[in-house]
Amino acid sequence: MDKTLQQKIIREFVERETSLYDTLYFHGERQKVHLLIEAITKEYTQRHPSSKVLRTNADDFRKETIEQIACGNHYYIPLCDLYIFENIDAVAGMEANEQRLYGALDWLLENKRQIIISGSVPTERLWKLAPRICAQIDGGIALFVE
Numbered sequence: 001m002d003k004t005l006q007q008k009i010i011r012e013f014v015e016r017e018t019s020l021y022d023t024l025y026f027h028g029e030r031q032k033v034h035l036l037i038e039a040i041t042k043e044y045t046q047r048h049p050s051s052k053v054l055r056t057n058a059d060d061f062r063k064e065t066i067e068q069i070a071c072g073n074h075y076y077i078p079l080c081d082l083y084i085f086e087n088i089d090a091v092a093g094m095e096a097n098e099q100r101l102y103g104a105l106d107w108l109l110e111n112k113r114q115i116i117i118s119g120s121v122p123t124e125r126l127w128k129l130a131p132r133i134c135a136q137i138d139g140g141i142a143l144f145v146e
Helices: 003-015 030-047 058-070 095-110 133-137
Strands: 021-030 052-055 084-085 113-121 141-145
Touching: 003 021, 003 141, 021 030, 021 133, 030 052, 030 084, 030 113, 030 141, 052 058, 058 084, 058 095, 058 113, 084 095, 095 113, 095 133
Parallel strands: 021 113, 021 141, 052 084, 084 113
Antiparallel strands: none
């Protein structure tokens, strides 16, 4: 994807005041994706200082899922304006994690929240990830980070 177009999409995502699209999916080299998300998070919090940003990664999400199931809580609603989930590849094939993530994404999308997800490959190559999660991600914009 052209860098100018990528920057425009990111700027519109950060600056938006109304619901244009809800999900950005970044894939590519992990460190570059991480740095891009850092920059977006910083710009987003400056532009929307009263907004709540919730950022997690697959490892932390798996640990939280285990803790929640042990406590008998199977539902997870991320109460935030921007939800960032990094390294989605690492939850692929883990049914409890996928169910919890699907429910969270479903709630976020229904409530017009913004979502950023990252992975190492395009969703069509995330063979182990539940198709319904890929469909949620594919409803937004995917950007390859070079």
